[in-house]
Amino acid sequence: MSTPLQKYLSGTSPDKISPAFTAYVANLQEVAAVGPEIAASIVKELEAQRSHLKLIASENYCSLNVQAAMGNLLTDKYAEGYPSHRYYGGCNNIDDIESAAAEEAKALFGAEHAYVQPHSGADANLVAYWAILSAKIEAPILEKIGETNLSKLTDAQWADLRAKLGNQRLMGLDYYSGGHLTHGYRQNVSARMFDSYSYTVDKETGLLDYDAIEKQAMEVKPLILLTGYSAYPRAINFRRFREIADKCGAVLMVDMAHFAGLVAGKVFTGDENPVAWADVVTTTTHKTLRGPRGAIVLCKAPFAEFVNKGCPLVLGGPLAHVMAAKAIAFKEARTDSYRQYAHKVQENARALAAECLKLGLKLQTGGTDNHLMLIDIQSTHGLTGRQGENAMFECGITLNRNSLPFDPNGAWWTSGLRVGTPAVTTLGMGAAEMKEIASIIKLVLDGTKPAMTEKGTPAKGKIVIEPAVQAEAKKRVAALLGKFVLYPELDLDFLKAEFIK
Numbered sequence: 331m332s333t334p335l336q337k338y339l340s341g342t343s344p345d346k347i348s349p350a351f352t353a354y355v356a357n358l359q360e361v362a363a364v365g366p367e368i369a370a371s372i373v374k375e376l377e378a379q380r381s382h383l384k385l386i387a388s389e390n391y392c393s394l395n396v397q398a399a400m401g402n403l404l405t406d407k408y409a410e411g412y413p414s415h416r417y418y419g420g421c422n423n424i425d426d427i428e429s430a431a432a433e434e435a436k437a438l439f440g441a442e443h444a445y446v447q448p449h450s451g452a453d454a455n456l457v458a459y460w461a462i463l464s465a466k467i468e469a470p471i472l473e474k475i476g477e478t479n480l481s482k483l484t485d486a487q488w489a490d491l492r493a494k495l496g497n498q499r500l501m502g503l504d505y506y507s508g509g510h511l512t513h514g515y516r517q518n519v520s521a522r523m524f525d526s527y528s529y530t531v532d533k534e535t536g537l538l539d540y541d542a543i544e545k546q547a548m549e550v551k552p553l554i555l556l557t558g559y560s561a562y563p564r565a566i567n568f569r570r571f572r573e574i575a576d577k578c579g580a581v582l583m584v585d586m587a588h589f590a591g592l593v594a595g596k597v598f599t600g601d602e603n604p605v606a607w608a609d610v611v612t613t614t615t616h617k618t619l620r621g622p623r624g625a626i627v628l629c630k631a632p633f634a635e636f637v638n639k640g641c642p643l644v645l646g647g648p649l650a651h652v653m654a655a656k657a658i659a660f661k662e663a664r665t666d667s668y669r670q671y672a673h674k675v676q677e678n679a680r681a682l683a684a685e686c687l688k689l690g691l692k693l694q695t696g697g698t699d700n701h702l703m704l705i706d707i708q709s710t711h712g713l714t715g716r717q718g719e720n721a722m723f724e725c726g727i728t729l730n731r732n733s734l735p736f737d738p739n740g741a742w743w744t745s746g747l748r749v750g751t752p753a754v755t756t757l758g759m760g761a762a763e764m765k766e767i768a769s770i771i772k773l774v775l776d777g778t779k780p781a782m783t784e785k786g787t788p789a790k791g792k793i794v795i796e797p798a799v800q801a802e803a804k805k806r807v808a809a810l811l812g813k814f815v816l817y818p819e820l821d822l823d824f825l826k827a828e829f830i831k
């Protein structure tokens with residue numbers, strides 16, 4: 331009996347054999363030898379991603395080259411510490427990989443220092459917080475005591491240090507105004523380890539009000555002034571944030587996870603480039619940046635030695651296979667074609683927003699400067715965000731609901747939809763497709779109503795979609811996706827036949 335790889339190779343003329351698909355089949359064959367159900371799920375996920383229009387602002391499709399860098403023996407190696415300073419032997423090759431990834435990141439962003447170990451954005455933020463606490467609180471105390479070894483502090487000295495570390499102030503963007511959970515939201519450890527304060531967007535305009543933030547920062551006097559977002563559709567003036575941080579004596583930290591690709595691609599430059607202005611910048615690597623799932627920390631030189639202690643202070647052993655994939659992604663992001671991509675992400679977002687407005691939808695702040703927009707569906711369609719998210723999914727679109735500033739529907743039901751263009755832009759879509767997407771979104775919203783509860787009141791989650799609307803939306807989504815195929819090198823029919831039994 332021949333294997334899937336043998337079948338592919340023998341059934342394809344030599345000039346048509348794709349190295350990428352050959353590697354994919356070989357890889358799945360190895361997986362299936364032990365876990366056929368896992369290989370089947372991988373193929374089903376490819377099918378699911380190919381058949382849904384991905385408008386999730388924080389997702390993308392990384393290259394098969396990036397994926398290839400992750401699937402190998404690098405995962406076997408422990409390498410706690412950082413290059414040339416490890417707690418394990420035999421780390422020379424991991425040193426080379428981590429150093430290469432860090433150098434690529436520095437060159438890509440023009441950063442003084444890069445730390446490429448964090449496994450997620452939340453980890454990267456914790457590394458950044460503790461690096462800042464170490465630099466600004468712990469180091470001066472140790473210097474005063476005249477001791478560098480924490481184990482040698484007396485119980486009283488240790489208690490005093492811990493009390494000071496645990497009572498510092500963080501000021502970040504409110505969750506409902508678009509800030510992230512890790513920016514001091516009470517459900518997250520960030521609000522428990524810091525005395526945490528939030529600034530909001532302006533109630534009328536939905537925009538950051540720098541003067542109001544400055545006033546609040548002068549009252550709070552935070553150790554860390556944090557900006558960056560998960561759901562804010564506008565560019566940020568980081569020069570202005572630098573001024574505020576300097577005035578109130580704070581360290582300026584930016585979480586650019588969402589828009590790192592726009593920084594890397596030189597869409598956000600000058601005052602809008604956080605790396606130029608902030609002391610410490612964190613980002614995930616898998617959103618607009620289009621790399622593997624993971625994160626990095628960039629910083630100015632004085633913070634480098636503290637950031638490098640992310641493992642063991644916060645992180646477990648680094649994922650060497652993912653650091654290799656980060657290096658590949660950073661190399662990709664330094665090309666002209668990536669820069670064109672990043673500009674197109676923004677252009678597409680603007681085109682999509684303009685069309686949504688033309689069709690009568692309501693956008694938070696009235697538009698977008700970046701890769702995402704927030705549609706207020708409660709005020710135009712009487713739907714919660716959860717209902718809108720469900721309706722879109724039933725019609726072939728994946729996106730996520732999102733709170734709007736001061737949202738009366740709270741963080742679970744919400745009033746908005748967050749819509750982003752990074753993934754559809756990777757597929758190659760442009761202005762014409764953005765127009766079509768806006769029209770499908772409008773069609774689905776117009777054809778969706780809240781289901782009624784037994785008490786005769788509108789449900790907050792369940793919906794009723796007009797069948798004709800659902801059928802038409804699905805047809806139009808399929809037509810779009812038929813023209814812009816995800817990973818066209820991969821023959822899905824062959825994979826389904828071989829791996830889904």
Ligand code: DSN
Pocket residue numbers: 388451510560
């Ligand atoms: N989950 C990410 C997002 O969707 O914005 C942030 O962690």
